[in-house]
Amino acid sequence: MEDRKLVIDVIDNGGQWTHREWRMLRYLGVDTKIFPNDTPLSGLREVDGLILSGGAARVGLTGELGNCAEYLTLDVPILGICAGHQFMAGYYGGKSAEASKPEFGAATISLVGSGGKIFNGTPSTQTVWESHNDEVTQVPTGFSITARSESCEVQGMENSGGDRFGLQFHPEVNDSEYGNVMFQNFINVCESARKGI
Numbered sequence: 001m002e003d004r005k006l007v008i009d010v011i012d013n014g015g016q017w018t019h020r021e022w023r024m025l026r027y028l029g030v031d032t033k034i035f036p037n038d039t040p041l042s043g044l045r046e047v048d049g050l051i052l053s054g055g056a057a058r059v060g061l062t063g064e065l066g067n068c069a070e071y072l073t074l075d076v077p078i079l080g081i082c083a084g085h086q087f088m089a090g091y092y093g094g095k096s097a098e099a100s101k102p103e104f105g106a107a108t109i110s111l112v113g114s115g116g117k118i119f120n121g122t123p124s125t126q127t128v129w130e131s132h133n134d135e136v137t138q139v140p141t142g143f144s145i146t147a148r149s150e151s152c153e154v155q156g157m158e159n160s161g162g163d164r165f166g167l168q169f170h171p172e173v174n175d176s177e178y179g180n181v182m183f184q185n186f187i188n189v190c191e192s193a194r195k196g197i
Contacts, residue, residue, distance in 0.1 A: 004031075005030065005031040005123035006029075006030050006031065006034055006048050006049070006149075006187060006190055006191055006194065007031045007032070007045060007046065007047045007048050007049075007130045008025055008031075008047060008049040008050065008051065008186075008190055009032055009033050009034070009035055009044065009045060009049060009050055009051070009105050010022050010025070010032060010033070010034045010050075010051045010053055010189065011034075011035055011036075011037050011039075011050060011051065011052050011053060011066075011068065011071060011082060011083040011084070012034050012035065012036050012037060012053055013037050013052060013053045013054060013055035013063070013065050013066070013068070013083050014037075014053075014055040014113065014126070014130060015054030015055050015082065015083065015089075016054070016131075017053075017054065017170055017172050017173060018034060018053040018054070020033070020170075020172040020173060021051055021053055021081065022034050023172075024172050024179070024180065024196025025051075025183065025187070026182045027159065027180075028180070028183060028184055028187055030187060032108070033045065036066070037065055037066030037067060037068055038066040038067060040067065040068065040070075040072065040128055041070045041073075041074075042068060042197075044071070047074070047076055048076055048077075048190045048191070048193065048194045049076050049077045049078065049079070049186065049187075049189070049190035049193070050074065050076060050077075050078045050079075051078070051079045051080075051081065051084070052065070052068055052073055052079070052080040052081065052083075052085075052088065052185075053081055053082075053083075053084055054081050054082030054083045054084060054089065054131070055082070055083035055084070055116050056169065057182065058090050064191070065083065065084070065087045065152070067089075068084070068087050072088065072091050072092075072099070072127070072148070072164075075161070076190065076193060077163040077164070077165070077186065077189045077193050078097055078163070078164055078165070079165045079166070079167070079186050080164075080165070080166045081117070081165070081166075081167050081170060081171070081172070082167075082168060082169070082170060083133070083134075084166070085136060085157070085166030085167055085168055086134055086135070086166075086168075088164065088166050089136040089138075089139060089140055089143075089154075089157070089166060092140035092141075092142070092159075092164070093140040093141055094136060094137075094138045094139050094140035094143065095136070095137050095138040096134055096135060096136045096137060097134065097135070097137045098133060098134055099133055099134055099135040099151070099152065100151070101151035101152075104130055104131055105129070105130060105131075105175075106124060106127050106128070106129060106130075106175055107128055107129075107130045107149050107151075107169065108125070108126070108127055108128075108146065108149060108150070109125070109126060109127075109147045109149045109155045109156075109161070109169065110124060110125050111123075111124045111125075111146065111147050111156075112144075112145050112146055112147060112148060112156075113146075115146050115147060115156070116144070116146040116158040116165075117158060117162055117165070117186075117189055118145075118146065118156065118158065118165050118167065118182050118185050118186060118190075119146060119147060119156065119178075119182065119185070119190075120180055120181075120185050121168065121185070122177075122178040122181055122182070123178075123180075124176050126141055126178055127176070127177045128155070128170070128171070128175070128176040128177070128179075129169055129170045129173040129174075129175040129176045130168070130169050131147070131170060135152050135153075135154065135168055136157065136166065137153070137154070138157075139143050139154055139157045141174040142159050142160050142161075143157045143158065143159045143160070143161070143164070143166075144157065144158060145157055146157075146158050147167075152168055154166075155167070155168045156170060161166060162189070163193060165186065165189075167182070167183065171183060
């Protein structure tokens with residue numbers, strides 16, 4: 001059992017860079033596949049972790065992300081990116097809204113405290129790639145903010161259980177300086193969860 005590759009699949013919410021998330025995981029040695037977000041829970045593979053991809057404007061606010069609510073019932077680490085991040089916040093009782101200052105292109109984020117597990121080993125200030133009209137405006141109870149920018153208060157969030165993570169920006173895009181480190185950190189979380197550490 002322990003000899004098999006780690007399995008982390010990507011849920012496609014219609015984001016323009018979903019394949020980059022898949023490619024990053026594959027590059028880092030993970031067994032990964034892309035599944036459309038209308039795949040029934042029973043139609044998913046047995047996974048060690050899951051990524052909820054970005055999507056079109058507003059979908060993170062409306063809650064119309066296929067079966068993502070069902071996927072969030074899985075007892076594995078889950079990373080939400082952009083719309084997936086917004087959906088996750090709403091699912092757990094937080095709030096998202098149209099951004100007062102939408103962000104597109106390179107932006108500078110600052111970690112809050114240590115930045116939590118996803119930002120482990122990355123500097124306190126770094127450049128990431130943004131592409132969003134909407135943003136999380138209130139993190140759910142039990143979550144903390146792990147990164148922010150000048151125009152977006154919740155660039156990253158993590159729950160107290162250390163198995164639910166959200167990123168407003170796109171770590172899978174080359175312009176995010178430490179995106180590969182963030183993916184590796186998520187892989188490490190999934191590996192530890194699989195071993196019960």
